Amino acid sequence: MGPETRTLADYRLRHAQYKADPDLQAAHAVAPWIVTWDDHEVENNYADLVAEEQEPYPTLEEFTARRSAAYQAYYENMPLRTSARPTSADMQLYRRLTWGRLAAFHVLDTRQYRDDQPGGDEFPAAGPERDEPGRSILGEQQETWLLDGLESSAATWDVIGQQVMFHEHDYVPGVDRGFNPDSWDGYTANRQRLLDGFAERRVANPVVLTGDVHKHYAADLARVAADPDSAPVGVELVCTSITSGGDGGDAYPTRDSELRDNPDLKLANDQRGYVVARLDRRELRADFRVLDRVSQPGAPVSTRASFVVEAGRPGLQEA
Structure with a gap:
């Protein structure tokens, strides 16, 4: 290029x-x-x-x-x-668009207003700086705009389109823990304020759409991360890249440990592709589409996994 x-x-x-x-x-x-x-x-x-x-x-x-x-x-x-x-x-790129009373799209900007990444942006990060209460990935004005808009929304589905992984995601296998400081894991207090807002402001069906990491992931969003007794308050659909990263594959070296060490994670895949999400009043269906290869044209497209979220019942169910 x-x-x-x-x-x-x-x-x-x-x-x-x-x-x-x-x-x-x-x-x-x-x-x-x-x-x-x-x-x-x-x-x-x-x-x-x-x-x-x-x-x-x-x-x-x-x-x-x-x-x-x-x-x-x-x-x-x-x-x-x-x-x-x-x-x-x-x-100013953050904005809100509505599709009747079916869906409201809250489009975020997690780049322009964020504090610097903790620990010099070293990956993986596990230091206390990422948990400092004053750290923000949105900035105060955008955070207030988002929470107020979610509370006043009359839509069945509140779709939050944004950049980096929202759910807590431990990348280090075993008992040690390590996180991506460029994601919401570098701004945990800001994330917790949103999760609390989902629950306290009775946001019925929040769905977070994410890119960035060139992989497919699907995860429940528990109000208290990594607490098996904490019920989901929303879901996150992470879409892989179209071509960046090469052909990829279904399995990759840390896939099994990621699924094991992150109990809210329901899918991890390293192929190229896209996500098709279909919404109606009753449910959201997400199909994670993948290609065998992108290095040559004409590869077949298939569905790697599908999940359903019922309106009023947060949490991913395999379809």
């Missing part, structure tokens, strides 16, 4: 390269899109105006200029309304 993107011209060219893909053009033509970004629209694992630790940025001004360029190119090339037009180095 070319060198690292840094200038407005670089970012515009990279968007143009992607938009030249006939399959992406067909995907844009066939359905409306609700888009949000993560880190790679600017650079890997950035946090607000903090560049990735190993990047050699001598000044804040240089990274601010890079972020501004990336935001401008994103606005120019993605299906967004004029309300998202960047102002200086900022761009």
Whole structure:
């Protein structure tokens, strides 16, 4: 694809390269899109105006200029309304869309307002910094907007579209524990306030949609993570990448330990693909679709796993 993107011209060219893909053009033509970004629209694992630790940025001004360029190119090339037009180095992307009384889509931005990752973004992380009460991945204003919107929602399904893994996810096999500091596991107090909000504000059917990790995961969201007696207050559907990561496979080295050490986790898969979610008044059905390969065109598509969530009854059930 070319060198690292840094200038407005670089970012515009990279968007143009992607938009030249006939399959992406067909995907844009066939359905409306609700888009949000993560880190790679600017650079890997950035946090607000903090560049990735190993990047050699001598000044804040240089990274601010890079972020501004990336935001401008994103606005120019993605299906967004004029309300998202960047102002200086900022761009409000979080927003809410409704589909009648069936679904409300609460679209988040967990990049622009977050505190820096704990522990210098070292993976896996297990230190106490990630549990500090004042740490936020959303920022105070966006968190208030989200919780108030969930409480006032009249929709059957409240779908939270966002970037990084929400459920607690231990990556280290055995008795030791280790987490991804770039995910909500680096901001546990902020996550707990949302989980408490799901319960206390009686959000009937919260569904968190996630990307980032290039794997399929499906998980229940217990109010108290890793407590077997804590009932689910929502679910999370994590969608794999379309092509990034190569062909992949159903199994990978830590899959079995992840399923064993994370009791709320119902699926772990390292193939490429997508998730199809169908909603009606009674239930949500999620089909995790996978391809045998992406290194060559024409691979067959199949359903690796399917889950159902009944309206008013949080928790994943195998379909």
